[in-house]
Amino acid sequence: MKICIFGSGAIGAFMGVRLHQAGAEVSLVARGAHLAAMRERGVRLLAQDEDTVVRPRCTDNAAELGPQDYVIIALKAHSVPAAVPSIQPLLGPDTAVVTAVNGIPYWYFHKTGGAFEGRRLETIDPGGAQWDGFGPERAIGCVVYPATEVVEPGVIQHIYGDKFPLGEPDGSTSARVSALSEAMAAGGLRAPVLERIRDEIWLKLWGNLCFNPISALTHATLEVICADPGTRAVAKAMMLEAQAIAERIGVRFRVDVERRINGAGAVGAHKTSMLQDLERGRPMEIDALLSVVQEMGRLVGVATPSIDVVLALVRQRGEVAGLYTRPHPAAAEPTPAVAAQ
Known part of the structure; x- marks a missing residue:
């Protein structure tokens, strides 16, 4: 089994070590x-x-490296569209592309059925670069839960977690997703194949879309955001707007909003990835966590007043710091809010 991990930072290199230990022919693309x-x-x-x-x-x-059986994309989400040409040599006729990125993936509306089948999302895939360059049929979803850190070049610290749920866009248990799950399990990772991978994507995104930007604006840790009545209320309002959007397109949440917030608070004095990026002068991952939720809200007719305000603030924070560039104007500029149905 040939597996290339494109974007071998903390998470990518961690996955690479485990898959190498499982006996896969692993290659890492880094810089x-x-x-x-x-x-x-x-x-x-x-x-x-x-x-x-x-x-x-x-x-x-x-x-x-030549064509692979699997290409695991472990870049920051905003870096993927520009990397599509560099990834092309890795793609053979049957290569699967595993999207181990935060937020909503480019293939989200592939094999969903219904009114939005085949819909592309401009905020996360400008001009359809990934949709056209990879093809949605190659995609396997992957939700990343572990926390890792590059403590020095070439050295990865695993902090906690070993779970990477996988899923086909159509919900099937295909041979290719099963084989990848087995290889990851052989390396000591938990990679269950889920019938409803979009539910898992939203469960993680549900917290990231509020806690990340709030922390970047306030410089507060998770426990502070969740304990303070004001910031907790902002987070809850954003989450309820997102839940209304997700449920409109068939997502089921297995926990309620209070439990999700309490779970984040229990993590303790943890700085979110967006706050860490801001402090370290790295590009901020705003669009895949927040802009796309606003875009989807407009698509399904759900108003997002709290998300709109926080998004406007964190975009400006990122621009002032030189760490963020807005997506295509058609997807980035506000439009009048519509009444939630």
Whole structure:
């Protein structure tokens, strides 16, 4: 089994180590000092009671690798459209593209049936770069739950979690998704194949779409956001708007909003990824977590007043910091709110 992980930062390299340990032929696409260290010394994984070094093939040029059985995209979501041409050499006739990214994936309305079948989402896939470049038929959904960090070039710290739920857009248990699930399990990862992968995508997004931007605006940790009555109320309002949108397109939430907020607060003094990116001067992942929810709200006729306000603020925060560029104007500019139905 040939697997290329395109975007081998903290999560990608962690997956690469585990799949390499399972016996897969793994290659990692990365760049900079991190790539140089992995080439020279291998990939070092630090975890509880574990200090492991593996030596998969590492490169910054995917064209060296040839067609793969699976390409796991582990980039930040906003980086994927521009990377599509670089990923093309990895795609053979039967290559699956596994979207291990945050937020709503480009293939979301593939095989959904109904009024929005085949709909493209401009805020996350400008001009249909991924839809046309990969094809939605290649896609396998993947929700990323573990927390990892690059503590120094070539060295990954595994903080917690081992779950990567997988799912076909049509809900089937295909041979290709089953084989990937088995390979990940052999490497010690939990990768259940879900019939309703979109439910899982929204469950994670439900918290990310509010806690990430609120933390970037306030610099507060999760426990502070969830304990303070004001910011908790803002988060809840955003989540209820998102829930109305998701349920309009068939999503089922297995927990209620209060339980989801309490679960986030229980994580403690944790800085969200968006706040970490802001503090470290890295591009902020706004569109896949928030702009796309606004876009989908307009699509299904659900007003998003709380999301609109927070999105406007965090976009400006990102622009002022030089860490965010708005998507295509047609998808980025506000339109009059419609009454929720």
